[in-house]
Amino acid sequence: MTMAGEWLLTRASSREEAWSRLGHDVRTQHLTALTIKQHGMVGKAYRVHPVDRAAEIEELYELAVAASTRIEVGTDPGATGAVDVDVPEVRFTRPAWLQEIGRDTRTVSFTVLANGAKVHGRWCEDWIRLGHHGSLVARIPRSATEVAQTPSPKWSADRLLLPPAVLGTICLPALLHGLTAEDDVQPWPQARIVDPGWGDGPDLEGYLREPALLGACGRLVTRPADLRRAELNGLPRTGHGGLSALVFRDLVIGDGPVTALPPGRVVTEAMQLAGRRTGHEVLVDLTARGPAADPDDHFLVRLPHTSDLLDAGTWCGPWQRGPGPWTSPWLSVELAAVDLWMRRPAKPPLQVPAIPGKDLDDRCHTP
DSSP: OOOOSEEEEEOGGGGHHHHHHTTOOTTTEEEEEEEEEETTEEEEEEEEEETTSOOOHHHHHHHHHHHTSOOOBTBOOTTOOOOOOOOOOOOBOEETTSEEEEEEEEEEEEEEEETTEEEEEEEEEEEEEEEETTEEEEEEETTOOOEEOOOOOOOOTTEEEEOHHHHHHHHHHHHHHHHHSSSOOSOOOSSOEEEOOTTOOBOTTSOBOOOEEEEETTEEOSOOOOHHHHHHHTOOOOSOOOSSSOOOSOEEEOOSOOOOOOSSEEEEEEEEEEOOTTSEEEEEEEEEOOSTTSOOEEEEEEEEEHHHHHHHSEEEEEEEEOSTTEEEEEEEEEGGGSEEEEEEEOOOOOOOOOOTTOOHHHHHTOO
């Protein structure tokens, strides 16, 4: 095998203190790291191995080369960590037909000790909550002043329009479970999943955050790793370190040109009635607006996995924020493309018959 470019092989001697804190026995284990630089790109690969057994240099070299090259989506990156990624151009807009119904604000400041030095970090969040007929459908940053003077989508009985708040409610728990799991056994959507690294700065372990392509084309591309996972599994850190678990500040889901919202029913609420935490065998109750003053409709939809919902639809509408770190456009889904278990109209409001000479309180106690 011909090795090209500049490369450096290191051993774990300088990491003995960190390994001891993590429970490693430095007398029986070594960490071998290979760093390669070619065409101005740096790639790293790591392997944990017994002291009496050498690391497979060719394997390390192939992983490091893959990490230093733009990996074609759909290939197996192995344990190379973050790959070069083009962050989608997310431009938050506020459609005029959505109403402001509140704000979410949060400020996080922290100081950590990393490599013997204090590292300070801080980030602020200030989101405007956007609603449709009183239900939260999306959020936008307060700094997003652009208002799109577009009319509300026309009504159509054959299509559902799912806003980011609904998509995140359905898909985010299983997505985070897959990103934090030790193994990769769950399905992944075809859409790109990107941590854009907005705001730069360090994670809660003092490691610098960088953009990372986490998933694409139905597979996990980069396995997120904090200090513990990096040392135990031989992975490069990805800037997702937290106090006791991985932390994701921003996740951008979806890509492609954003188009206008097509005719359809705007889904304002979603409730998971059954399903596993991995996102398998999920039953979701969707509340969709009816035409004009008609009552809402409820749709019971069965999903073999929550990622199937993303694959069944088409991205459209503006980029907006959902719950937690979720950021995406809207999703247009044909009713014929999902497993619709039941459709039922919402119950009309209770009508109390009028009785001459009686006020409301008297009517409620009339036998």
